[in-house]
């Protein structure tokens with residue numbers, strides 16, 4: 151789970167990393183009041199879980215409360231990288247002397263963490279790494295040993311950071327371990343003209359499997375930025391939107407993931423991951439179809455069900471119900487196998503809808519769905 155900047159900075163502050171004073175606003179009027187409280191001059195920052203806000207115009211300085219209200223109104227009307235801006239943060243401006251980059255990321259392949267650091271912070275680190283790879287230090291961190299004084303000193307040396315940043319590196323490691331994060335990134339970490347080290351922007355991704363240990367996040371459903379994901383969540387569906395053209399619906403996470411692979415192997419790209427789960431009702435199936443079909447990027451749909459607890463005839467009834475309510479204009483390929491498969495296939499055969507095609511195997515279904523996506 152990715153945290154918003156204002157949530158990340160809350161964790162930084164709790165672990166002793168300096169952050170500018172700031173408050174959140176969801177309307178221009180509130181932004182004006184906060185600006186007045188913070189001394190008039192503020193940085194107005196879009197709260198979206200995506201990078202490059204500054205470049206998109208989502209981070210702007212306002213000279214006084216009037217300007218803060220105006221700028222907040224503009225930023226609250228923006229969509230950045232497909233994410234609508236719902237709140238802004240107003241922060242006391244900081245006078246920057248230099249900007250650094252520091253992060254810890256999980257290196258899954260190596261089974262440990264990686265500290266990535268650079269004395270050239272501020273811009274996207276991928277760009278620094280591409281232009282001047284020697285300016286970006288990568289130091290492995292053994293999770294059992296953690297960031298000791300020696301390790302912090304090693305990172306500081308490798309990246310050419312000011313020696314005092316070692317203390318910040320140790321505190322950010324605490325954020326990572328105590329909060330069960332998989333990623334902690336500060337860009338920029340700045341040295342102010344007054345000589346303080348301040349985290350000006352932060353990104354934290356928490357390990358979803360550890361959320362039960364962090365009640366303050368687990369109880370709170372973060373809003374879905376994608377309207378289709380929000381619609382799916384409202385119906386209780388496990389749905390992730392991707393950017394391909396073949397809509398994928400299946401039962402069981404493993405089967406759905408395999409289906410994504412088989413679609414990719416057939417020369418098409420999956421448009422989503424949708425798991426209707428075990429024991430799905432006809433209602434869940436028709437809800438799922440209606441979400442997937444309303445994705446404008448979808449050109450064909452592949453329903454891949456291996457009936458276990460879920461009976462295939464129930465799934466087929468859900469499809470038939472959706473045909474009457476959603477009135478699809480895109481082809482749907484259905485592969486039913488397992489529990490009550492013959493009855494399920496018969497339900498679809500009886501309905502004889504011109505856009506519904508049946509396939510005997512997963513490979514055949516994926517090939518047909520890919521072909522229909524390219525020709526329909």
Ligand code: GDP
Nearest residue numbers: 193202203204205209243244246272337338351
């Ligand atoms: P991002 O574009 O999403 O990474 O947003 P950031 O919060 O990192 O801000 C982008 C850039 O705006 C920073 O690298 C700074 O150069 C600048 N910036 C942000 N806050 C301040 C501030 O308080 N003072 C000054 N001088 N610059 C700031």
Ligand code: MN
Nearest residue numbers: 272337338351
């Ligand atoms: Mn940044």
